[in-house]
Amino acid sequence: MCGGVAGAAAGGRLLLSSPLFGQEQELTLVLRGTFTTVGQIYPNPTTADPFSRSISYFVDDALGAGVELIYRIGGTNLAFSVASDVVYATVEREMPVSGGRGIPVEDGFRAIPIEFTGYFIIPVSGRTFRIYMGGGGGMYAGRRIYRLAGTEAPAVSTKPGYGIHAIAGVAYRATEWLSVLGELKFRDLQFESTNQFNVSRILYNDIVINVPARPFESSIHVDGITFQLGIAFTL
Numbered sequence: 188m189c190g191g192v193a194g195a196a197a198g199g200r201l202l203l204s205s206p207l208f209g210q211e212q213e214l215t216l217v218l219r220g221t222f223t224t225v226g227q228i229y230p231n232p233t234t235a236d237p238f239s240r241s242i243s244y245f246v247d248d249a250l251g252a253g254v255e256l257i258y259r260i261g262g263t264n265l266a267f268s269v270a271s272d273v274v275y276a277t278v279e280r281e282m283p284v285s286g287g288r289g290i291p292v293e294d295g296f297r298a299i300p301i302e303f304t305g306y307f308i309i310p311v312s313g314r315t316f317r318i319y320m321g322g323g324g325g326m327y328a329g330r331r332i333y334r335l336a337g338t339e340a341p342a343v344s345t346k347p348g349y350g351i352h353a354i355a356g357v358a359y360r361a362t363e364w365l366s367v368l369g370e371l372k373f374r375d376l377q378f379e380s381t382n383q384f385n386v387s388r389i390l391y392n393d394i395v396i397n398v399p400a401r402p403f404e405s406s407i408h409v410d411g412i413t414f415q416l417g418i419a420f421t422l
Contacts, residue, residue, distance in 0.1 A: 219417025221251035232406035249276035264308040274298040290336045296407045298329030317358045331380035331405045336391035346379040370415040377408045
C-alpha cells in the first residue's frame, strides 16, 4: 500500500515535470511553418445589398511561418505564450473583357497574426511524447494583394481584426533542449484592407483597361484549419 502511494506520488512528479516546455528552464522558443486550407476575400463588405455583400473569392492553401515564445509555470502543467507569424496566399484568375478575351488577375493577402495562448499539458504525457491543448485570443493585421494585368493596387489603409483560437498538438522530445511539434489550430483570422490603383488606365495586349480611381474596400477571412509543424528550443 505504501509502495503504491509512493509510486503514484513519483508518477505525479514526473507528469508535472514532463518537458513539453521544460520545468527547470521555463522559456521555450518555437519556430514553425504553417499551412491553412481555406481563405476568402469579400470585395463588397459595406454594400447594402445582401447578395453583393456575400460574394467572395476563395484563396486556398495559405503558407506561413512564425515564432512563439512560451513561458511555463514551474511545477505545473500550465504555460502561456505570445506568438506572431506571417500568412501569405495568392490565386490567379481571368477577368473577361469584350471579344471573349480575358485579362489576368492576381488576388490574395498577406496577414500578420499576433496571438496570446494559454496551454495545458495533458497529464497522460510522458517524457518523450507529450499531448497538449490550448486557446486564446489575437489581433490580425494584414493587407489585400491585388494586381490587374500585372499592375498592383497597393493597400492605402488597413483595419485589424480580433478573434479567438483553439489549438491541439503533440510533441516529440529529441534531446534535453530540442522538441519537434505537430499541431492543429482553429481560428477565424479576419481583417479589412482598402486598396487603390495609382493609374487610371492599364494597357494589356492592345486592350485598354480603365480602372477606378477611387479606393475599394475588402474584407479578408482565413477560417480554415491550420496545420503547424515546428521545432522547439528550451532556453
